[in-house]
Amino acid sequence: MIHFLHTRIRVADMEASIAFYLQLGFELGEQKDSPAGNKLAFLHLPGNEHFLELCWSPDYEVAVPEDLMHTAVGVQDIISYCDKLENAGIEIWPSAWREKFSSGKRKMAFVTDPDGYEVEILERS
Template structure:
């Protein structure tokens, strides 16, 4: 059997990124320094075996083309989750998500952007 174990993203400020992802519901696991000198932080969502590896290197400038990649989380209640994130000071887009989600014909799909510009898509678990 083959498993998808983790995804690595480069970050410019590990503490700021850890704070952002823990507000999304991720839990901080191991933190260590790699043999190459990178600071590593492994985060996971409860119930998921897949880890998000945040990698910081002081000599690496985090730059990437807009919309190059994104991650996605599934939640039981998108409206309640987005409310919580907004209360934690995280901007949800589209900005009119409350109006859109009130219409049952619209799919509940939202995005947030992490401190380095990586997008995180939010979808219902169903």
């Protein structure tokens, strides 16, 4: 059997990116320097095998084109999760997410990390 193990993204500011993903509920695992001189940080969500690898390189300029890619997380109660993020100063979009959720439509929202990567939030039972 083949397993999907991790996703690497390049970041401009390792500490800001770590802080952002910790607010989303990720836990910080190992941090190390790669043989190529990159700084790496490994984050995971409890109960998940797949992890997110943040990579900072001194000679790499991060410029994420809009809508290039996104990651997605599933939460049991999207309203309380988004409230928590919004109270921490993270912008939830679309801006009228509360109204959309009350109309019974599919509950989906997005946040954007410090480098412009989108994180989709889906309600999953």
